[in-house]
Amino acid sequence: MTAPNLLDFDREGLAAYCESLGEKRFRATQLFQWLHQRGESDFAAMSDLAKSLRARLADAAVVTPLRVAAEQASADGTIKWLFDVGGGDAVETVFIPEDDRATLCISSQAGCAVGCRFCSTGHQGFSRNLTTGEIVAQLRHAEHQLRARAGSAERVISNVVMMGMGEPLQNYAALLPALRTMLDDHGYGLSRRRLTVSTSGVVPMIDRLRDDCPVALAVSLHAPDDALRDELVPINRKYPIAELIAACRRYLETAPRDFVTFEYCMLAGVNDSLAQAHALVELVAERPATRIACKFNLIPFNPFPASGLHCSPRERVLEFAEVLRSAGLVTTVRKTRGDDIAAACGQLAGEVQDRTRVATRMARRPMIAIHAQASAPLGGAR
Numbered sequence: 001m002t003a004p005n006l007l008d009f010d011r012e013g014l015a016a017y018c019e020s021l022g023e024k025r026f027r028a029t030q031l032f033q034w035l036h037q038r039g040e041s042d043f044a045a046m047s048d049l050a051k052s053l054r055a056r057l058a059d060a061a062v063v064t065p066l067r068v069a070a071e072q073a074s075a076d077g078t079i080k081w082l083f084d085v086g087g088g089d090a091v092e093t094v095f096i097p098e099d100d101r102a103t104l105c106i107s108s109q110a111g112c113a114v115g116c117r118f119c120s121t122g123h124q125g126f127s128r129n130l131t132t133g134e135i136v137a138q139l140r141h142a143e144h145q146l147r148a149r150a151g152s153a154e155r156v157i158s159n160v161v162m163m164g165m166g167e168p169l170q171n172y173a174a175l176l177p178a179l180r181t182m183l184d185d186h187g188y189g190l191s192r193r194r195l196t197v198s199t200s201g202v203v204p205m206i207d208r209l210r211d212d213c214p215v216a217l218a219v220s221l222h223a224p225d226d227a228l229r230d231e232l233v234p235i236n237r238k239y240p241i242a243e244l245i246a247a248c249r250r251y252l253e254t255a256p257r258d259f260v261t262f263e264y265c266m267l268a269g270v271n272d273s274l275a276q277a278h279a280l281v282e283l284v285a286e287r288p289a290t291r292i293a294c295k296f297n298l299i300p301f302n303p304f305p306a307s308g309l310h311c312s313p314r315e316r317v318l319e320f321a322e323v324l325r326s327a328g329l330v331t332t333v334r335k336t337r338g339d340d341i342a343a344a345c346g347q348l349a350g351e352v353q354d355r356t357r358v359a360t361r362m363a364r365r366p367m368i369a370i371h372a373q374a375s376a377p378l379g380g381a382r
């Protein structure tokens with residue numbers, strides 16, 4: 001049997017593991033604090049644990065940090081790490097400092113099987129799910145590196161967004177203990193409102209998250225109607241917009257925030273007409289069946305060569321935002337950060353061994369489908 005990686009456990013899991021070694025459950029809290037609050041990997045250094053326990057752990061368990069393959073810093077303070085997760089796969093994590101917060105953007109999978117048209121991870125296909133330990137170790141590495149560099153024991157990262165590579169709700173079993181570890185006061189102590197899961201819309205798993213561990217929810221909408229969303233976010237064919245919004249409404253019953261954030265990537269000539277902005281208003285604010293408390297986050301598309309897509313002109317992004325705002329919808333336009341190091345939204349590509357041939361299938365899909373869909377509602381509104 002391979003030795004368990006202790007970073008794979010949330011505190012409850014660690015307590016069960018300690019019990020299996022014949023130890024008291026409360027020992028797990030001390031051990032958990034060493035692992036996460038203090039970033040310690042060497043059992044010998046965990047001075048308030050009994051020597052016998054330290055020896056037993058050294059024999060039976062491991063603490064596996066991520067291997068850093070590269071680190072890049074942007075002129076704007078953004079830092080991107082490339083972590084080698086073995087087997088030819090590497091994932092990326094991005095640190096984004098701002099005046100009032102510091103956000104870490106974490107990956108959940110090596111690649112992604114959803115295959116969104118405008119996403120460079122989606123174009124790479126899918127290799128594998130990350131383990132809980134690999135998800136948590138991204139935060140552990142960044143937090144403790146940044147503290148050491150600041151020469152302080154103060155917490156650095158205030159917010160975490162699951163918006164790196166991968167669809168977190170297609171890796172639910174590993175995600176859940178990772179979220180719990182991030183929220184745990186003996187771990188990283190994040191507040192539920194400052195931990196965001198972003199999803200392309202895996203409806204049954206939105207319900208699971210609602211029941212198991214509600215945190216802030218961001219949903220990648222990107223289109224006001226099913227015909228276009230089917231093309232841009234293929235999972236829409238399985239879970240169409242009305243079902244997705246119904247799941248979001250159920251989610252809000254237990255969520256720490258009283259709104260869902262809809263992300264909307266602005267693609268020139270595809271989803272950015274003012275008619276489409278009005279259609280969005282109708283969808284989320286007017287139609288009783290799909291009305292929902294929400295905010296919009298418009299993301300200027302970050303281009304990458306294989307996409308064949310372009311970002312909407314700045315002016316169009318602002319006009320589009322204005323249509324939403326005039327209807328009373330809180331709308332922000334995401335600032336692009338770290339684009340000089342390809343760390344902006346949708347540019348995270350890491351290194352992925354495509355085992356699903358998503359990338360090949362996607363390359364065969366004609367782009368024309370998108371443009372044909374998009375040209376219909378544009379009409380005189382553009």
Ligand code: SAH
Nearest residue numbers: 119163166167198199220263301302345346
């Ligand atoms: N799989 C999840 C989380 C990762 S993607 C999801 O899709 O929500 C995080 C965000 O980046 C999503 O809103 C996604 O739509 C957006 N995104 C992907 N590619 C992008 C690109 N090229 N430019 C701008 N945003 C992009």
Ligand code: SF4
Nearest residue numbers: 112114116119122200
């Ligand atoms: Fe996957 Fe999200 Fe990229 Fe879509 S946008 S391919 S769901 S990572």
